[in-house]
Amino acid sequence: MDDRMMRAVLFDRYGPPEVLYTARVPRPEPAPGEVLVRVRAFSVNGGETAARAGRVRLLTGRRFPQRTGLDFAGEVAALGVGATGFAVGEPVWGVLGRTSGFGSAAEYVVASPERMGRIPDGRDPVAAAALPVATTAVTALRDKARLRPGERLLIRGAAGGVGNAAVQLGRACGAKVTALARDANLDFVRDLGAHEALDHRSTPLEALGRFDVVMDTVGTGLPALRRLLNPGGRMVAIAFDLSRPVGSLGGIALSAVHGRGRVRFFSGDPRRKDFDDLARHVVEGSLVPAVDTVFSLEETAEAHRALESGGVRGKYVVRVD
Structure with missing residues (x-):
């Protein structure tokens, strides 16, 4: 050969x-x-x-x-x-x-x-x-949201590649983690460390209360999620609505300068220090594949x-x- x-x-x-x-x-x-x-x-x-x-x-x-x-x-x-x-x-x-x-x-x-x-x-x-994709969750919670112990954290898309890592890292940070996922995946995200796991299709957002940090991995309906933030709350989005990309990205950009709770949007672009952090979490046992x-x-x-x-x-x- x-x-x-x-x-x-x-x-x-x-x-x-x-x-x-x-x-x-x-x-x-x-x-x-x-x-x-x-x-x-x-x-x-x-x-x-x-x-x-x-x-x-x-x-x-x-x-x-x-x-x-x-x-x-x-x-x-x-x-x-x-x-x-x-x-x-x-x-x-x-x-x-x-x-x-x-x-x-x-x-x-x-x-x-x-x-x-x-x-x-x-x-x-x-x-x-x-x-490797978990470096996005590391950056989102460590740098963009600056998550602190005791804060309420909402993760939408909690069973996915980035979401499951965010659940584990949020729990390790000492946050109170609420996870939104499909009904069939609720036990999975609870086992990862979520304090509360709810079906995203049957749970009204307005029933969730307020959060210090919202992390979204889905990209749709961001204005409604943004309204769940406490004063001083932070929202991190790692996806946008591909069915209406211009409007979705425009809304995210507008939120950066107007209204309560800016949406911090970013796509994963990890560097060696992020992989060093990733390895540390794996060795400590706070993050498992x-x-x-x-x-x-x-x-x-x-x-x-x-x-x-x-x-x-x-x-x-x-x-x-």
Whole structure:
């Protein structure tokens, strides 16, 4: 077998999960300052399914084939000239940068050492692949909301990839965590540490009371959530309404300068310090990976389909080897 080639997941047009296929493509080589990672597993995220479906084609363009996959867990295979901080063979996890696009759904990927961290010793890379996205929850609660012990925290989308991590981290911080999720997932989020778990479809928002911090992972109905904030409360949104992106993002921007409770919107862009924090939480036991189902690389389309069907508990992970 030609070691200059590798398997990767591609698509030649926008559409449903069926457009994804596995093909052999040239194995990348690390440029100066980059790291080549042998990918053992990656998870499937909402941004990837939206890109594949063409819902953000203004950003992804019309050049095909395109790749999928944002995060990864594996080990360092080679270092580009001048790359520092890691050694060949070290277990690592990370994400591709905003300017890199997608591409971790493959046997190898090149990444910046500033967007990676070391997986704590002894951790299974397949389980570890469920956690790079948790850096978004770390940043949301640590930096954006500045969550403090004793505060009331509401998390919408609490059973998902970022939401489940936010439940665990909120509990570890000493906050009083209320989780909104599907009825079938309420026991799951309670087991993660939520003090209160409620069905998001049957619980009126006005019945929830007031909160010091609201974290939203869904992106719709943000004005109604914002009204739940106490004076001085903070709201963090990591998603926007893809059915009306201009209006949704405009409303978020307007909230930054008007009204009670600004909405702090951001997309995950973790750096090495965030992965260091992530590893610390894992070692301390305050954050454990939640893997719903493991798929093979050839089953990536099935993983996309499962995520779009809703009801995930934690993360869908794809094993590469």
